Amino acid sequence: MKTNEDQTATARGAQSALGSVASDPGYRWGAAFVVLLALPLGVANGYQQYLVDLIMINIVLAVGLNIVKGFAGQVNVGHVALAAIGAYTSAVLSTKFGLPFWVALPFATMATGLVGAIVGVPSFRLEGAYLALATLGLAESVRIFIAVTDYLGASVGYGDIPPPIIAGWRLDSYAAYYYVVMPVAVIGTYIAFSILHSDVGRVFKAIREDTLAAAASGINVRKYKLLAFVISALYAGCAGSLAAHMAPGFIHPDDYNLTRMVIVILMVVAGGLGHVWGGVIGAVLITLVAEWTRSYYQYEFIIFGLIVVLTMMYMPRGIGGYIDRRVAIRRFMALRTGKAAAKAT
Amino acid sequence: MSALLELSGLSKRFGGLVALSNVAMTVGEGEVRGIIGPNGSGKSTLFNLVTGVYPADPGSLVQFRGEDITNREPHEIARRGLARTFQLLRIFAEMTVIENLLVGCHRQVEYPVAAALFGNARVRAAERRLRDEMLDLLDFIGLVDFAEMPAGELSIGQRRLLALGRAMAMKPTLLMLDEPAAGLSPVNVDKLLETVLALKTRYGLTVILVEHVMKLVMASCDVVTVLDHGEKIAEGSPGAVRDDHRVIEAYLGKEMKDAEVRAFLRSD
Numbered sequence: 001m002k003t004n005e006d007q008t009a010t011a012r013g014a015q016s017a018l019g020s021v022a023s024d025p026g027y028r029w030g031a032a033f034v035v036l037l038a039l040p041l042g043v044a045n046g047y048q049q050y051l052v053d054l055i056m057i058n059i060v061l062a063v064g065l066n067i068v069k070g071f072a073g074q075v076n077v078g079h080v081a082l083a084a085i086g087a088y089t090s091a092v093l094s095t096k097f098g099l100p101f102w103v104a105l106p107f108a109t110m111a112t113g114l115v116g117a118i119v120g121v122p123s124f125r126l127e128g129a130y131l132a133l134a135t136l137g138l139a140e141s142v143r144i145f146i147a148v149t150d151y152l153g154a155s156v157g158y159g160d161i162p163p164p165i166i167a168g169w170r171l172d173s174y175a176a177y178y179y180v181v182m183p184v185a186v187i188g189t190y191i192a193f194s195i196l197h198s199d200v201g202r203v204f205k206a207i208r209e210d211t212l213a214a215a216a217s218g219i220n221v222r223k224y225k226l227l228a229f230v231i232s233a234l235y236a237g238c239a240g241s242l243a244a245h246m247a248p249g250f251i252h253p254d255d256y257n258l259t260r261m262v263i264v265i266l267m268v269v270a271g272g273l274g275h276v277w278g279g280v281i282g283a284v285l286i287t288l289v290a291e292w293t294r295s296y297y298q299y300e301f302i303i304f305g306l307i308v309v310l311t312m313m314y315m316p317r318g319i320g321g322y323i324d325r326r327v328a329i330r331r332f333m334a335l336r337t338g339k340a341a342a343k344a345t
Numbered sequence: 346m347s348a349l350l351e352l353s354g355l356s357k358r359f360g361g362l363v364a365l366s367n368v369a370m371t372v373g374e375g376e377v378r379g380i381i382g383p384n385g386s387g388k389s390t391l392f393n394l395v396t397g398v399y400p401a402d403p404g405s406l407v408q409f410r411g412e413d414i415t416n417r418e419p420h421e422i423a424r425r426g427l428a429r430t431f432q433l434l435r436i437f438a439e440m441t442v443i444e445n446l447l448v449g450c451h452r453q454v455e456y457p458v459a460a461a462l463f464g465n466a467r468v469r470a471a472e473r474r475l476r477d478e479m480l481d482l483l484d485f486i487g488l489v490d491f492a493e494m495p496a497g498e499l500s501i502g503q504r505r506l507l508a509l510g511r512a513m514a515m516k517p518t519l520l521m522l523d524e525p526a527a528g529l530s531p532v533n534v535d536k537l538l539e540t541v542l543a544l545k546t547r548y549g550l551t552v553i554l555v556e557h558v559m560k561l562v563m564a565s566c567d568v569v570t571v572l573d574h575g576e577k578i579a580e581g582s583p584g585a586v587r588d589d590h591r592v593i594e595a596y597l598g599k600e601m602k603d604a605e606v607r608a609f610l611r612s613d
Contacts, residue, residue, distance in 0.1 A: 194464030205440055
């Protein structure tokens with residue numbers, strides 16, 4: 001049985017773990033990075049390593065979607081389409097123009113950011129379901145455009161995308177590629193935290209909560225809505241490019257269909273809208289579930305449907321919101337037992 | 346006293362309904378101005394036109410510190426130092442109390458957006474400074490113990506104080522309060538009255554106040570403007586306005602006797 005002191009100590013531990021991310025980032029981020037560097041040592045085979053790489057890419061995707069949806073409250077059903085734009089831009093640049101991965105990646109990311117600005121324009125006038133429909137239209141047109149354009153491989157898919165090369169060494173194994181995607185995932189998560197703890201994150205949340213009150217507080221609502229869409233698109237473009245260059249270097253328009261979009265939304269919802277860690281946890285869980293259920297793909301949507309229903313019933317704010325609540329309750333209980341103890345003495 | 350806010354020909358129609366018709370008003374610097382009138386007399390519309398929430402009809406002119414701000418966007422008007430609260434408060438319920446105030450500090454943030462993405466030492470120092478300032482402000486409005494609580498869990502009275510605090514955080518020159526005392530208990534009205542008077546003396550703010558609670562208006566305002574059916578029907582010191590027969594008619598109709606009216610106006 002735990003004593004009160006233990007509980008207080010754990011509550012404090014949890015509190016400082018959360019708090020230090022804001023106040024003293026460098027230290028803990030460095031430690032986490034070192035642990036992640038050693039991770040491939042604990043991975044049994046190539047398939048597992050592939051899963052880990054995929055998780056890292058999905059973390060970038062989910063954390064990015066969380067910025068526009070979770071922070072700024074703007075629905076974007078076109079997130080996966082943005083990833084497609086990143087993937088195909090990167091693929092074309094590296095195959096048709098012979099640019100190395102290290103040039104194609106930032107280029108594709110920037111290009112997707114620009115498209116993100118266009119996707120964000122409907123948000124000036126539309127909200128909620130209407131905005132979802134507008135972005136959905138865009139998402140599907142991107143996919144269909146790719147599927148009928150021979151230059152982009154049409155519905156056959158686009159192959160022979162080269163892996164990154166450092167000094168003649170081709171990073172085409174999943175273990176080697178891990179050292180490309182993992183740092184990106186860590187940096188992406190770090191940036192999301194920085195945003196959340198800065199004026200920009202507060203402005204995003206204010207727009208989510210009440211647009212008119214945000215404007216009356218001197219916030220240029222359009223500018224910041226656009227900024228949220230652009231930042232989120234940068235994540236999507238980056239994730240798309242990373243996915244394209246991963247072995248076997250093949251992408252297909254069906255990788256970016258509505259099913260994929262639902263899975264990415266599920267990551268963010270199950271993980272917790274507006275929680276950075278939630279997005280990360282969601283990406284890990286849903287990627288694994290999606291892989292494990294692949295052999296029963298007919299039932300895939302039953303399983304995802306079940307996850308949505310259970311999340312909404314028992315953790316409406318996702319895993320991140322659930323953890324937040326546990327921490328808050330513990331803190332409250334610790335405070336109360338502390339007060340009771342003070343009374344007794 | 347020089348004029349801080351000058352309105353002239355201010356009009357607004359919603360379809361066939363005339364919400365505000367040709368209102369002129371001048372608010373001097375350092376003044377506490379009350380705007381009263383029965384329900385539907387155009388008080389809130391006046392607020393919304395001045396702060397750019399609705400576009401005003403042609404011919405309207407809003408000047409703030411001598412600059413034409415008619416039909417500017419709300420955030421542009423806010424940046425010029427004109428802060429407001431809303432009748433329905435519109436606090437950011439899912440954010441903490443101190444975050445609500447920090448949103449009000451948006452235009453005082455010194456670091457650029459790019460710095461916010463990478464969170465350098467300068468950003469952290471600026472954030473700490475703003476936080477300390479906001480804790481002082483929370484102390485002033487009496488919510489310092491609730492700093493880390495989600496704003497949605499505050500009571501209605503506390504929310505009103507928070508909405509006031511958020512407007513204060515903008516360091517405005519003109520503060521427009523839309524029914525700050527609605528739904529407050531008499532004790533809290535007294536507290537609010539103290540706060541409004543403190544705003545005037547301590548911060549030298551100009552305040553415009555839409556209010557139904559007469560006690561607050563009579564005790565805090567230098568000049569009271571009375572609206573009825575979208576038109577200005579009277580303007581003057583609280584005492585003069587209280588005895589104006591047009592005001593009494595607007596509020597209570599012609600039937601009531603003067604003595605009864607006075608008793609009503611003084612009661613709350």
